[in-house]
Amino acid sequence: MTMTAVPRSADLNALLDEHARLRAELLDAGHLIDTGVEGVYGHGADFSAVCRAVDALVGRVIHEVHGGAATVLAFPPVMPREILDRTDYIASFPHLSATVATYEGGDAEHRLMLAGRDAGHDWGGHLRSSDLALVPSACHPVYPTLSGALPRDGAWVDVSGHCFRHEPSSDPMRMQSFRMREIVRVGTDRAAIAHRDSWVARAAGILGDLGLRVSQAPAVDPFFGRSGRMLAANQSADGLKTEVLVNVYGERFPGVAVASGNYHRDHFGMQFDITSADGSPAHSACLGFGIERIALALFAAHGMDRASWPGAVNARL
């Protein structure tokens, strides 16, 4: 949820101070590089190394649990725009969505654009939304690849990708552009729910073993607008989403979600014509690890100098 609409209570001011303090420490240490846009950062060498180590650790656990049964996939940061339609993301989260705008004009329009640019006008309006969108969740490009009948036991997919959500924030934990690694289960309703629950517990274990103070809590997505309030109420009543939270800003403030488990019922099965062995629409669930968020939580917990981290933590990474 964004903080902009919330009145600035003393608590909120204190939390914003915490955001600013952590952000300044990360920038000073060279772990994050300011690009001038909130929530979009370059990464320093040590930060990149921790991200790689976190990703590799998650990958090792996925392999231990699922062995060769999980198909390993990676997708680029962009996907066909129609996936925003078919997942209903554009209906539920228009405020977080982004498409890729490209220039399709000719010479005359180009001259007009350059004249406007010389006059100091914004040239963005000369570009038009293409058939590409930025990927909002690493698992979304997976579902079109599963259309058709699943094998008897369903499918597991280990997927990595860059995600974009348009939610600029001064909180360094809330990036607009970040990476996720997800373990996706598609099959029966029971298989999907069991996957979500076992992976939420496993994620909490992995993060706890890294010396992070971890909790789990039911959660709702930041659905847009009036109809979104109903979607959020249903999501909450049916217990579809569970977050794994790390206490980054002290006991006084809510934890920050660094992983989340989602059960989608048969939503993606219906939208992408994925069927279980019995011919019914498949159910799905995913557990997503926020790679940068986990790395940031580690620096916040153990200090900006990785060499001084507890040996047990460095050993796991």
Ligand code: ZN
């Ligand atoms: Zn997912």
